[in-house]
Amino acid sequence: MRRRKYAGRLIGGILPVLFAIMVFPLLMLLANSLMGRQEMLETYGAVLADSGESIRMRVFPAYPTLRAYVRLLLDTPEYFTAFWNSMLQTVGVLTGQLLTAVPAAWAFARFRFPGRRALWLLYVLLMILPFQVTMVSGYLVLSAIGLMDTRAAVILPGIFSTLPVFILRKTFAGIPREILEAAQIDGAGDLRIFLGIGIPLGMPGIFSVLILGFLEYWNAIEQPMTYLKTQSMWPLSLYLPQMINTETEAAFAASIVTLLPAVLLFFGGQDNLEQGITASAASVHALREDKT
Amino acid sequence: MLNKRKWQMRGYLFLLPSLTGTGWFVLLPFLDVVRRSFLQAVGNGFVGVENYRVVLTNGAFRLAVGNTVRFMLACLPLLMLLSLFLAVLVRKAAKIQRWVKTGFLLPMAIPAASVAVFFKLAFDEKGWLGQLAGLFGFEGQDWLASDSAFWILVACYIWKNLGYDMILWLAGLGTIPQEQYEAARVQGAGEWACFWYITLPQLKETIFVTGLLSFVNAFRVFREAYLLAGDYPHESIYMLQHLFNNWFVNLDIQKMTAAAVMLIAFSGIILVLFDKNNEEDKE
Numbered sequence: 001m002r003r004r005k006y007a008g009r010l011i012g013g014i015l016p017v018l019f020a021i022m023v024f025p026l027l028m029l030l031a032n033s034l035m036g037r038q039e040m041l042e043t044y045g046a047v048l049a050d051s052g053e054s055i056r057m058r059v060f061p062a063y064p065t066l067r068a069y070v071r072l073l074l075d076t077p078e079y080f081t082a083f084w085n086s087m088l089q090t091v092g093v094l095t096g097q098l099l100t101a102v103p104a105a106w107a108f109a110r111f112r113f114p115g116r117r118a119l120w121l122l123y124v125l126l127m128i129l130p131f132q133v134t135m136v137s138g139y140l141v142l143s144a145i146g147l148m149d150t151r152a153a154v155i156l157p158g159i160f161s162t163l164p165v166f167i168l169r170k171t172f173a174g175i176p177r178e179i180l181e182a183a184q185i186d187g188a189g190d191l192r193i194f195l196g197i198g199i200p201l202g203m204p205g206i207f208s209v210l211i212l213g214f215l216e217y218w219n220a221i222e223q224p225m226t227y228l229k230t231q232s233m234w235p236l237s238l239y240l241p242q243m244i245n246t247e248t249e250a251a252f253a254a255s256i257v258t259l260l261p262a263v264l265l266f267f268g269g270q271d272n273l274e275q276g277i278t279a280s281a282a283s284v285h286a287l288r289e290d291k292t
Numbered sequence: 293m294l295n296k297r298k299w300q301m302r303g304y305l306f307l308l309p310s311l312t313g314t315g316w317f318v319l320l321p322f323l324d325v326v327r328r329s330f331l332q333a334v335g336n337g338f339v340g341v342e343n344y345r346v347v348l349t350n351g352a353f354r355l356a357v358g359n360t361v362r363f364m365l366a367c368l369p370l371l372m373l374l375s376l377f378l379a380v381l382v383r384k385a386a387k388i389q390r391w392v393k394t395g396f397l398l399p400m401a402i403p404a405a406s407v408a409v410f411f412k413l414a415f416d417e418k419g420w421l422g423q424l425a426g427l428f429g430f431e432g433q434d435w436l437a438s439d440s441a442f443w444i445l446v447a448c449y450i451w452k453n454l455g456y457d458m459i460l461w462l463a464g465l466g467t468i469p470q471e472q473y474e475a476a477r478v479q480g481a482g483e484w485a486c487f488w489y490i491t492l493p494q495l496k497e498t499i500f501v502t503g504l505l506s507f508v509n510a511f512r513v514f515r516e517a518y519l520l521a522g523d524y525p526h527e528s529i530y531m532l533q534h535l536f537n538n539w540f541v542n543l544d545i546q547k548m549t550a551a552a553v554m555l556i557a558f559s560g561i562i563l564v565l566f567d568k569n570n571e572e573d574k575e
Binding site: 011014015018019021022023025026028029044046047048054055057099100101103104106107108110111112113114116119121123124125126127128129130131132133134135136137138139140141156157159160162165190194215218219221222225226236237238240241244251252255256258259262263265266267270273274277278280281284 | 299301310316325391397454
């Protein structure tokens with residue numbers, strides 16, 4: 001019993017400390033986004049604006065104000081261009097992913113066809129390859145069809161990421177056989193079974209894909225950095241770090257607005273996110289299940 | 293199975309949109325990459341393995357491969373052990389489990405760009421880390437321009453991925469039947485014995501999968517590295533991702549193609565070995 005008590009203390013002691021470390025950057029950004037111009041210069045001037053001796057640690061501003069947000073809203077049209085670029089890019093990729101990955105996952109989960117296992121292996125290989133390895137092939141095809149430095153250059157290759165296929169396959173494979181067979185006996189065709197049973201029952205998986213995908217493409221840096229030269233097409237992930245140097249006062253507020261869509265989605269769909277992570281792991285397990 | 297012999301060709305119809313796109317944007321261009329890796333930059337003359345030789349003897353390539361390997365060796369075991377430890381703790385803390393998960397997953401949702409200003413304040417010469425070091429009598433320095441950059445990056449990676457890996461472990465731990473622990477406890481086994489003889493052996497496959505996915509995610513740390521230190525960071529964190537990026541900026545297509553072919557071959561081999569390993573486990 002003494003051991004138990006010990007473990008309890010350990011949990012009570014370690015978890016909160018780690019928890020605090022994990023959420024600290026977010027809280028710090030949030031609190032400091034309420035800081036006024038003068039106070040910001042006094043506190044962080046040494047680093048952000050080359051004035052003063054050293055910076056201070058301030059958890060909460062002494063004179064909270066919403067000035068920074070007002071300034072961001074009224075005086076920085078570039079920020080909003082970047083915001084909508086990010087939205088367009090993310091929504092474009094996700095829409096395309098759903099249109100291609102949902103049927104592909106259905107094919108892997110429900111049909112047996114020649115080459116299925118080889119294709120599956122290929123898809124897993126594509127999933128584990130880092131962007132840098134495929135960037136040269138991406139560049140060759142994009143410049144061949146004249147799409148370099150357009151929004152499509154970021155969106156199109158993103159659509160054919162294979163991770164969503166794995167997450168969805170897991171969901172589809174979980175649909176009980178009896179339901180599908182009953183529909184078949186009732187005379188429903190492949191397409192009707194897919195649209196009428198597969199998609200509605202696969203919704204949890206679809207949400208998982210959307211959430212994981214949003215977090216990934218909202219945060220995409222490599223692709224736009226490689227394929228976009230024109231700054232007015234840059235998403236927030238590229239524009240924001242640059243903005244810190246020129247619009248210092250609004251830096252914290254801009255950071256908060258940038259993370260807001262992702263964090264709100266995260267709070268709304270944490271369960272789907274967790275399922276998505278677990279399903280990604282299951283795809284690799286499926287390499288062996290699929291033997292039969 | 294009902295119709296084991298009859299192939300279901302209709303499967304291809306559902307696969308078609310995805311396969312077309314993958315073929316068009318990844319597979320065909322990749323064949324072109326393989327072809328080009330054996331050609332001259334100008335004039336398209338066949339040069340055999342010359343491009344590969346140039347890459348393999350390139351100092352920047354060696355530095356980048358070395359750093360990438362060193363980074364993986366440092367951060368993968370650290371992340372996996374820490375997240376497993378946490379997963380075990382979190383399972384015991386039933387009441388606050390949801391909160392803890394939220395806290396640990398949150399960094400996943402925070403875009404790298406948003407924390408850029410935080411990094412700047414923390415790691416600048418006059419920043420917080422410098423002041424903290426000052427309290428202990430060390431000189432403040434530009435941390436990102438020193439060997440500390442490597443460990444800062446490791447910390448970023450762990451901060452970002454701790455929750456993800458924890459969820460993977462929790463899924464693995466959840467599949468172990470609770471009765472086994474109860475039976476062991478009745479016979480007087482302690483926490484440690486339970487972990488060593490029941491939990492660990494049954495986590496074998498989870499260990500592989502978590503390792504593989506952590507490896508994949510480790511390449512994404514480039515985002516943080518780039519925002520922290522730009523195109524040419526301190527040489528302790530000059531990784532393959534930086535190198536590819538800089539080759540791309542200089543349009544060094546020949547080097548990129550040869551290096552890409554080698555990396556894909558390497559990943560393919562890892563995957564096949566992994567698959568083999570799984571097969572043997574099963575039999």
